[in-house]
Amino acid sequence: MDHQGVSAETPAGLDLGTALQQVLVYSDSASWGIIPTTRRRLAFDARWPGVMEIALIEQRLAVRVIEDCLNGRRTVWEDPFKAGRNGLAGLAQCIEINSPLALVMLMLGTNDFQSMHPHTAWHAAQGIATLVTAIRQAPIEPGMPIPPVLVIAPPPILAPRGLLAAKFAGAADKSAGLANAYRDITTQLGCHFFDAGSVTTASAVDGIHLDADQHARLGRALAAFVAGLPDFSSLTRR
Numbered sequence: 630m631d632h633q634g635v636s637a638e639t640p641a642g643l644d645l646g647t648a649l650q651q652v653l654v655y656s657d658s659a660s661w662g663i664i665p666t667t668r669r670r671l672a673f674d675a676r677w678p679g680v681m682e683i684a685l686i687e688q689r690l691a692v693r694v695i696e697d698c699l700n701g702r703r704t705v706w707e708d709p710f711k712a713g714r715n716g717l718a719g720l721a722q723c724i725e726i727n728s729p730l731a732l733v734m735l736m737l738g739t740n741d742f743q744s745m746h747p748h749t750a751w752h753a754a755q756g757i758a759t760l761v762t763a764i765r766q767a768p769i770e771p772g773m774p775i776p777p778v779l780v781i782a783p784p785p786i787l788a789p790r791g792l793l794a795a796k797f798a799g800a801a802d803k804s805a806g807l808a809n810a811y812r813d814i815t816t817q818l819g820c821h822f823f824d825a826g827s828v829t830t831a832s833a834v835d836g837i838h839l840d841a842d843q844h845a846r847l848g849r850a851l852a853a854f855v856a857g858l859p860d861f862s863s864l865t866r867r
Contacts, residue, residue, distance in 0.1 A: 648691055649691045649692070649693055650690075650691060650692055650693070650731035650732075650861075651692075651693050651694075651695055651727060651729065651730050651731060652682075652692055652693070652694050652695065652730065652731055652732045652733075652734065652855070653695045653697060653723070653724070653727055653730050653732070653733045653734065653776075654678045654694060654695065654696050654697065654698060654734045654736070655697050655698070655716070655720070655723065655733060655734065655735050655736075655737070655760075656696075656697075656698040656699075656702070656734075656735070656736040656737060657698060657699060657700060657701065657702040657736070657737055657739060657740055658698070658699075658700040658701065658702075658838060659736065659739060659783055659837070659838050659839055660676065660677060660678060660696070660698040660736055661676070661696075661698035661699070661700055662675070662676030662677075662698075662844065663700065663838055664838075664841075665832045665834035665835040665837075665838045665839075665840065666790075666791050666792070666834055666835055671841060671844060675841055675844060675845070676844050676848075677839070677844040677845075677847040677848035677851065678694045678696050678698075678848070679694070679848070680844060680845050680847075680848025680849060680852070681694060681848040681849075681851045681852045681855070682694040683848075684848065684849055684852035684853075685852050685855065685856060688852070688856050690856060692731075695727055697723055699713070699714065701714045701740055702714050702715075702716050702737060702740060703715060703716055703737070703740045703741050703746075703756070704716050704717075704737050704738055704741055704753055704756025704757055704759070704760060705717045705755075705756040705759050705760065706741060706746060706748070706756070708740075708743075708745075709745055710745075714740070716737055716756070716760055717759060717760060717763060720760060720763045720764065720767070721763050721764075721766065721767040721768060722767075724763075724764055724767035724769060724776070725767055725768050725769055725770075728767075728769040728770065728773045728776075729769075729773045729774055729776075730774075730776035731774075731776065731777075731861055732776055732777055732778075732779060732855065732858070732861050733764055733776045733777070733778045733779070734778075734779045734781060734851075735757060735760055735761070735778060735779070735780050735781065736780075736781035736782075736783055736825070737753075737756070737757065737760070737783075738753040738756070738757065738782070738783055738804070738807060738811075739783045739786060739800075739804070739837060741753045741756060741804075742786065742797065742799075742800035742803045742804045743796055743797055743800065744795065744796060744797060744798040744799060744800070746803075747803075748803060749803055749804075750803075750804055750805060750806040750807040750809075750810040751810055753804070753807060753810065753811075754807075754810035754811055754813065754814040755814070757780055757811060757814055757815075758814050758817075758818060761778050761780070761818050761820055764776065764778055765778075777820070777821065777858070777860050777861070778818075778820045778821065779820065779821040779822070779823060779854075779855070779858075780811055780814075780815045780820050780821065780822050780823075781822075781823045781824075781825050781851070782807055782808040782811040782812070782822070782823070782824045782825060782826060783807070783825055783826075783831075784825045784826045784829055784830050784831045784839070784843075785801070785804065785807070785808075785826050785830070785831065786800045786801045786804050786831060786836060786837060787801065787830065787831050787832075787833065787836035787837075788801060788836050789801075789835065789836040789837055790834065790835050790836050791834075791835055792835075793835050793836065793837055797836070797837060800837075801836075808824045808826055811824075812824070821858060823850075823851065823854055825847055827850075828846055828847055828850040829843040829846045829847050830843070831843075
């Protein structure tokens with residue numbers, strides 16, 4: 630049985646397709662590509678998941694990036710004003726739907742610090758741990774791989790501006806230490822970790838999201854990081 634769970638008893642002549650590997654990005658508006666202070670969205674090749682896919686393909690990696698990025702998504706908490714923002718809800722089915730997956734990339738946590746929540750970096754890290762467990766326990770088909778997980782710490786929240794000022798009041802202080810908390814929890818869980826704040830800040834326009842040049846910077850950095858993961862590149866390089 631190969632890494633996609635295909636049995637040696639596969640009927641002769643059945644076309645199983647190429648070795649294209651799927652990567653799931655499970656995130657929020659920062660990855661959805663919302664343009665700060667607007668309700669508009671950057672094009673796929675301008676937001677970081679698209680930039681990453683293009684860069685990986687240029688490195689001769691047979692990759693397809695699947696985006697599941699929902700504005701306002703938390704790690705494991707509900708939005709009291711808008712339904713469906715709990716990141717745990719439906720995650721296992723999302724993994725089942727898109728399997729087999731070569732990698733799952735989690736970039737969540739920013740919305741855990743909205744002003745209606747009392748959460749700290751420790752709480753967000755526990756939320757990430759719960760999501761990783763859900764990914765690993767998802768009801769995928771027999772023989773399909775449990776995908777490795779890359780947890781990405783979002784860039785630190787700046788002073789929120791404009792329409793987001795009230796929604797994220799106090800968020801910068803509550804989220805202090807987020808990257809370190811994520812690094813610690815991923816070490817315990819045996820996950821990959823990347824600190825987005827090491828390559829870009831949040832947008833100075835609204836203090837929360839990413840500008841186009843920041844998406845480009847993050848996408849290229851993540852492509853280089855992902856291409857170097859041994860449990861990923863060995864499956865995908867042509």
